[in-house]
Amino acid sequence: MKVRIQPKPSSLFLGGFLLLLFLSIIHLTQGQADYSLLTLLTDVWREGRVQDIILGLRLPRVVMGILAGGALAVAGLFLQTLTKNPLASASTLGINAGAFLFVVICTIFFPAVIGKYPFFISILGATVSALLVMGLVGKTLEPVRVALTGMIVSLLFSSFTGALQLLFENETNGLFLWGSGTLIQLDWSGVKFSIIFITIAIIVAILLGSKLDALTLGDQVATSLGQSVFKVKVVAWLAAIVLAAVTVSVVGPIGFVGLIAPHIVRLLGVKGHRLQIVHTFLWGAILLIGADVLARMIAPGQEIPVGAMTALIGGPWLMVLAYRTGKRYQKGETRLGGREIPFSFKWLLVSLTALLACMLLVAVSFGGTSFLTIDEWLDGSLTSPFVMQFRIPRILTAFVVGMLLAMSGVLLQGVLRNPLADPSVLGITSGGGAGAMVFLVLFPGVSIQFLPFAALVGALTAITIILVSTWKSRWNSMLLALMGVAVSAIGSAIIQILIVKAKLGVAPALTWLSGSTYAKGWEELRIVLLIALLTIPVSFLLVRKLDVLSFGDDVASGLGLKVSKTKIMAILLGVGMGAASVSIVGTIGFIGLLAPHAARRIVGFEHKRVIIVSLLLGGILLVGADFLGRLVLAPKEIPSGLVVALIGTPYLLYLLRKT
Numbered sequence: 101m102k103v104r105i106q107p108k109p110s111s112l113f114l115g116g117f118l119l120l121l122f123l124s125i126i127h128l129t130q131g132q133a134d135y136s137l138l139t140l141l142t143d144v145w146r147e148g149r150v151q152d153i154i155l156g157l158r159l160p161r162v163v164m165g166i167l168a169g170g171a172l173a174v175a176g177l178f179l180q181t182l183t184k185n186p187l188a189s190a191s192t193l194g195i196n197a198g199a200f201l202f203v204v205i206c207t208i209f210f211p212a213v214i215g216k217y218p219f220f221i222s223i224l225g226a227t228v229s230a231l232l233v234m235g236l237v238g239k240t241l242e243p244v245r246v247a248l249t250g251m252i253v254s255l256l257f258s259s260f261t262g263a264l265q266l267l268f269e270n271e272t273n274g275l276f277l278w279g280s281g282t283l284i285q286l287d288w289s290g291v292k293f294s295i296i297f298i299t300i301a302i303i304v305a306i307l308l309g310s311k312l313d314a315l316t317l318g319d320q321v322a323t324s325l326g327q328s329v330f331k332v333k334v335v336a337w338l339a340a341i342v343l344a345a346v347t348v349s350v351v352g353p354i355g356f357v358g359l360i361a362p363h364i365v366r367l368l369g370v371k372g373h374r375l376q377i378v379h380t381f382l383w384g385a386i387l388l389i390g391a392d393v394l395a396r397m398i399a400p401g402q403e404i405p406v407g408a409m410t411a412l413i414g415g416p417w418l419m420v421l422a423y424r425t426g427k428r429y430q431k432g433e434t435r436l437g438g439r440e441i442p443f444s445f446k447w448l449l450v451s452l453t454a455l456l457a458c459m460l461l462v463a464v465s466f467g468g469t470s471f472l473t474i475d476e477w478l479d480g481s482l483t484s485p486f487v488m489q490f491r492i493p494r495i496l497t498a499f500v501v502g503m504l505l506a507m508s509g510v511l512l513q514g515v516l517r518n519p520l521a522d523p524s525v526l527g528i529t530s531g532g533g534a535g536a537m538v539f540l541v542l543f544p545g546v547s548i549q550f551l552p553f554a555a556l557v558g559a560l561t562a563i564t565i566i567l568v569s570t571w572k573s574r575w576n577s578m579l580l581a582l583m584g585v586a587v588s589a590i591g592s593a594i595i596q597i598l599i600v601k602a603k604l605g606v607a608p609a610l611t612w613l614s615g616s617t618y619a620k621g622w623e624e625l626r627i628v629l630l631i632a633l634l635t636i637p638v639s640f641l642l643v644r645k646l647d648v649l650s651f652g653d654d655v656a657s658g659l660g661l662k663v664s665k666t667k668i669m670a671i672l673l674g675v676g677m678g679a680a681s682v683s684i685v686g687t688i689g690f691i692g693l694l695a696p697h698a699a700r701r702i703v704g705f706e707h708k709r710v711i712i713v714s715l716l717l718g719g720i721l722l723v724g725a726d727f728l729g730r731l732v733l734a735p736k737e738i739p740s741g742l743v744v745a746l747i748g749t750p751y752l753l754y755l756l757r758k759t
Contacts, residue, residue, distance in 0.1 A: 109375050112368050116382045123389045124162050130396040131158060160285040165392055165406075166385040167291065168283070168347045169357055171298045173384020174305055174377055175343040176358025177365075178336050181312050181373070186363070186421055187247035187582075190226075190344035191355030194253035198229025199348040200279060201257040204264050208271045219297065222345035229253060230341060236753055251585045252752050259745035263738055280596050281354035281407020283392050290350040297346040301339045302381065308336055309374030354407040355589070356414020357387050363421070387413070404597050411593035418586040419569060445709060448702065452716040456499075459720055463495045463727040489621065497620040498726045498740065499719040500628040501685050502695075504677040506718025507639055509692025510699075510711055511674035514646040515667045518580055519697070519755060523559075523678030524689025526584040530591030531562025532682035537598045552627065552683040559679035562587045563671065615688030615741020617726045624684050631680045635673055639711065642670055646707040688741040690748025691718050697755070721747075 131153070139150065176189035183193075190196050202225025206214035214221055233250045261279070265272045278284075285291070311332045314322040319329050347354065361384040362376070370379045391409040398404060464487065505523060512521035523529045535558020536551055566583045645666045648656045653663050681688065699713035725743040732738060 109370055109379070112370065113379060113382065116379065116386060120166070120382065120386050120389065123386065123393055124166075127162050127165070127389055127393050127396075128154060128158050130393065130400070156287060157285065160288050160291055161283050161392075162389065163291050164285050164294070164351060165283045165389045167294055167298050168351045168354065169361075169384040169386070169388030170381035171294075171301070171343040171347050171384070172354060172357040172388070173361035173380045174302060174358075175340040175347075176384075177362040177373075177376060177380045178305065178312075178340040179358070180362055181316060182333060182336055182340070183246055185246050187359070187418070188250075189356070189358035190340070190347075191254070191353070192247045192359060192418075193233050193250035194229040194257060195226045195341060195344045196348055196353035196355060197254035197257040197261070198225040198227075198232075199223070199345050200353045201225055201261045202228070203349065204261050204272060204275065204279075207275065208264060208268045211271075218349040219293070219346055222349040223341060226341045226345040226348070229257065230337070248582050248585065249753065251582075252749060255745065256749040256753075259742050259749060263742045263746070266739065266742075267733060267736055278352040280405030281352045281410070282403060282405050283351055283388075284403060294346050294350050297342060301342045301346075302377070304335065304339050305377050306374055308332065308339070309372065309377060312336065312373040352405075352407060354388065354410055356410045356417065357384050359421070360414055360417050361387055363417075398597075408593040408596040411589045412597075415586050415590035415593070418589070419565075419583055445703065448713065449716075452713065452720070456716060456720050456723075459723050459727070460495060460499070463723055464491055466727065466730060467491070490619075493622045493625045494617055494620045495723055495726065497625045497628055497684065498617045498722045500625070500632050501617070501681045501688070502691055502718040502720070502722030503636070503715045504628065504632055504681050504718075505688065505691035505722070506695035506714040507636055507711065508674040508677040508681075509696045509718075510707070510714050511639060511642070511646075511670045511677075512692070513696050514707060515649060515670040515674075516580065517650065521580070522690065522693035523674070523681070524588070524687070525581050525693060525752070527562040527566055527587030527591060528559045528675055528678040529682055529687045529689050530588035530595075532556070532559035532679040533687045534558045534591040534594040534598075535561070535679070536683050537595050541598045552631075552680050555683035556676060556679040558591070559675050559682065562591060563675050567671070615686035615744075616729075616737075616739035617685050617722070618737060618739070620685070628680065628684055631677070635677055636715070639670075639673055640708075642666065642673075643708045643711065646670070647705075650705060650707075686739075686741060688722070688744055690744050690752070691721055694744075694748050694751060695721060697751075 145151070172190060175195075179188040179190065179193060180186055182188075199222040202221050203214060203218065206221045233246070233253050236249050236253070237246050265275060265279070311322075311327055314325050314327055315329065315332060322329050322332075344358075361380050364383050365376050365379045368379070370376050388406065388410065391413060392406045395404040395406055395409045508528075509522050512523070512526065513519060523532075532555040536555040538558070539546070539551055539554030566580065566587055570580050570583055645661055648659055648661050649663070649666065656663050656666075678692065695714040695718040696710060698717055699710045703709040703713050721744065722740060725740040725747075729738040729740050729743045
């Protein structure tokens, strides 16, 4: 019989402290000024350049990393206890994104307020986000639903944030790196500001330790033990929000530290919330300092956002936790909803075609500041070189890409029988974007014609990881979407790192991350037309097979359908369409979610009708998004991807609420 010897908490703490000390020493040696450890140890005691660099720049950064990592970790521990959700943290519940959005809003519209009260602005945004997530989830607090809703709220807030950063580039100059999470400190002001709030919150957390232990036994047991459960929860929520908000106000939104650190502590066998708080703070600091050390090793002399590094580390961890958690909350396959239309299908097509024609004419007639008048229409302004070379190919490209994204959504939702299947939700968009960015940065001399192939490789990699990791659950809707969000986080982190490493401008970087049809010409139109002509007709050949698959794999096999072959073909087509779209217009999402759902609600389940209506709706949606992006704040433009996200994210939240 094997006896497992559990290390004492004091030994574990000592080991963790020595690891943190080692990482901190390495961190102090990193920077543009290349000093050896011996030089630092000997010259730091004397006035001069070395002392100024260590005490004025590097040491504040290390201390801030320790404080921020510890604060995020303890916040994650509290949130996991309060929601009984192993996937909870300040990032997965949208708290960081809410705090960041409010900071950006005040930076633009109320700069004097943000200068004086950054912490209170952050805590207001964090509180609004937390209340929104809890309100949408309801009282059940089902773990996978809580995490997925929090991540979608984060996406909604991030869309608003991205739009504001693009529209007010001068006011938000310098916020791109900070918005991705960075430990850069120019003096001790950030440490002095945050240490007070973090210390008070940690003390409160430790005092609540025994009450939280009782809370883990259930609300009824805690009440029978004489606790005021409501008061304990309110204080614990406030402590978690304060720790997250003060961190965001100084170093920006850094994710996944609060998710990973509490699990590491539990794996080490530390029990009891008071001990867990101390150890979690330590491991949060280790994770964040370690991520920053790794980032500076990857690109010496450059600032890679530490938030991107924690996403690279935390994304796989989230996938593991999602898989383990999701297995306990599987609810079987979800049937895709729909209903029969109360009028003729032919009249529906006529109506949609007329709407599309009107949309195209209005979009072509708008020049960025004003619409063409009737006289200008009559004198041939519509055929002017500017309109023909820039406006018409851009609008037609948007239409064809919208069709491709919609078709991708139809195929993925049909073959997976999953109402949340969509190129953006399943990580295809982010994976394709990462593949395209890797190609652009690492192979600048190769012809741009190979860009779609690079995007396809990235998208295939993303969807392969997701499908392989969820196949045992029969691609459960919630689990599949959560895996997609985790892979999307990794893809976005890769994109951010490559943008910084390639020294791309902030505006082009944000435009790429948001997705835009800006400056698309006849060359891009020819590419997407070729892809559409190759893939959409093949997709129509799968119509009857998708109808059969909707009855389930067993029934489909009994009717003689080669289920595996059909699924592989449909998935490859869907992924290819999504990847090709990403390579042309960037990371535009939600078209593949919105168009098929709207089509099914109008025409019912029959895939032939769903595909036809989805193609028209997808094209209309993206042309409309492109038009609205040019119109709302003309002559400035909002990227089409942000416009679609602002429409699609609330719908996805509604869908989560209904399914």
